[in-house]
Amino acid sequence: MPEPARSLGQSVAFDRLSKTYPGGTTAVGSVTLEIAAGSFVALVGASGSGKSTLLKMINRLIDPSDGMVTIGDTPVGDTPPYALRRRIGYVFQNIGLFPHMTVGENVAIGLRLRGESDTGDRVAELLDLVELPADFAGRMPEQLSGGQRQRVGVARALATRPGLMLMDEPFGALDPVTRDSLGNAIRAIHDRLGLTTIMVTHDMAEALLLADRVLVMSAGQIVADATPQELVAGKGGEEADALVAIPREQAHRLAALEGK
């Protein structure tokens, strides 16, 4: 597959980043950290831990109350939101395919926004990348299964060759088999294109199996920042251990079943 020479994603940095809502609720409280270019980072936490808010401040779907986000060397506030988002891939749980457009039109929307009209080849290439047949381009979203739709969502996010992929619970609405195969497909694409990927999930097992680095969030703070190996080894601290304990326990019980 002919991909551009620029195969490395961009780095992302948070500097004392906070988000407080008018009611006084603090979703994210002064987070400072750096994410290296090319890394696959999972952001894990319970509902309401602030992980989605943190992610959406990167592509300005949410504007911070304080602090700043930098992509590469550029603060995100320097670019108009729509221009910024065209350079960032975004995949989320509810997928949001445009129901009045074909799969092909959905995938090509970012290209169309840039003024490109001859998008047929690129659409076929992207469908191939997410392991869908080329003739899906002519179908309507309603004719697809949930997993197929999210593959289209991923293809749409990749169409403009972004260096950075943001994923908000991308497999949240999918069945376990589909989750697994799509997770592997995304990891493969990440490696192949050399992206920087930040994925929000509440599933620690998924985070451990897919990511290079896992950030655990609780009450708006990063409470653990470690590699999957470190977390499994119990070096992530108390809250991370509690989250890791569940899949570990499940794995042990499954192994015990096999052993009988």
Added chain:
Amino acid sequence: MSAAWSRVPDLLAQHLLLSFSALLVGLLVSLGLIIWSARSATVARIALGFASLVQTIPSLALLALFYPILLWMRSIVGDGLPALGFLPSLLALSLYAILPILRNGVTGLANLDPAVREAADGVGMTPRQRLLMVEAPLVAPVLMAGIRTSAVWVIGAATLSTTVGQPSLGDLIFTGLQTQNWTLVLAGCIASALFALGVDALLGLAEHGIRVRRRWMAFGSLGVLLAGVLIALVPMLPTGQKTVVIGAKGFSEQFILARMIGHRLEAQGYHVEYREGLGSAVVFGALTSNDIDVYVDYSGTVWTNYMHREDVPPRPEIVEGVRQWAASQHGVTMLGALGFENTYAFAMRGDDAARRGITRISDLRAVAPEMALGTDLEFLERPEWAAVERAYRLKFRDARPYNPTFMYRAIASGKADVITAFSSDGRIAAQHLKVLEDDRGAIPGYDAILLIAPKHADDAAFATALKPLIGAIPVDAMRQANYMVDREADKKSPEFAARWLEDRLGLTP
């Protein structure tokens, strides 16, 4: 029967242009409000509240309200603004068109899947791109359903525009009701109902086309509607003929006289249009503003209602007073009196009057508290009634306005004991009614007079064409002509009665 249908094409064309224009204006306003409402919940609440409020105003009242509003605006922006006819109808119907479109648009946007919006933002659409590429296409089918509802409402309500001087299929319904010509009423009803159904079906096809993404279906049906507009516009093309508009109030005598004026002007090469069913209060204003070119009024009406005079001099003095006042105050030419009077005549059933020994209005004073008065729709609001009350101190048990035709029925059936009949009406003799003498001279003379709009003040040819009507119509001939149209059996059209009258009086142009 065919006479009724022969008027349909012209009126349908007018009806179509009016209702489509109103729909288009209503649509544009609604789209603006929908987009604005999408950004602010407060705007959505206010806009929907206002549109619902408008909907609670009866459509007839809405049309009527625009007349004084436009008259008032005219005092600011000048006389170029027409207060009657197309403009007030367009404004009222446009307001009427807003609610269904606005409501569907606002709820359609509110019910859009939030994920689709998030995706639109996520791929980097500007708010404008999101509106045009995502929100508009997704709301379009719902919006189209609102447009259909709106179209049916507007086409129905447009029949009422007749009352503010805009020709529509309502002309057939109102004239038919006034002259009890049910064929005419049916023709108007059926034509407007079929028109509404046809437009609804075409818009429905367009809606279906949008839903299933068949462009040819959507554009095809919209194309048919556009073709309808173009066909309706053909008669509007300048024909090189001078067009005159003849006004008439809402009763048979007015319809007949309007036709006689029309025949003379047609013979002079004018293209003639009629605005029938105009209220007394509206028609004179329409003449002074040149919205109509000519009509017949009655000297006493002008004297009491427009000049606000309370004295009652002899008939010739009133006519002369009206002539001078109309010319000096409004530049209106009073060409002359037609030769007969149509005054308000207090009338009773002949046998009833004889039994009670009543011959004069003053005789009524003692018995009025046990009698019911029936009047035409305007009389109780007019200064003439105040003058009668002042002069005779009458207190009736009940005073109720009727449509003129029903007023004569009310006295025949005993629902009314005294009516304010019209002295030139054939039904006075036919129903053996006794006309009571106005012994205290409270009611002024009502000579039929021909009034010409200011724009024809120096138009000698126009005046010459109408001059033969002056002093040419005796009251008994007018009564017979009126009775032809008003009677129950062997009813004639105003057109027929006008031809008959011209023939009889040697006035055939």
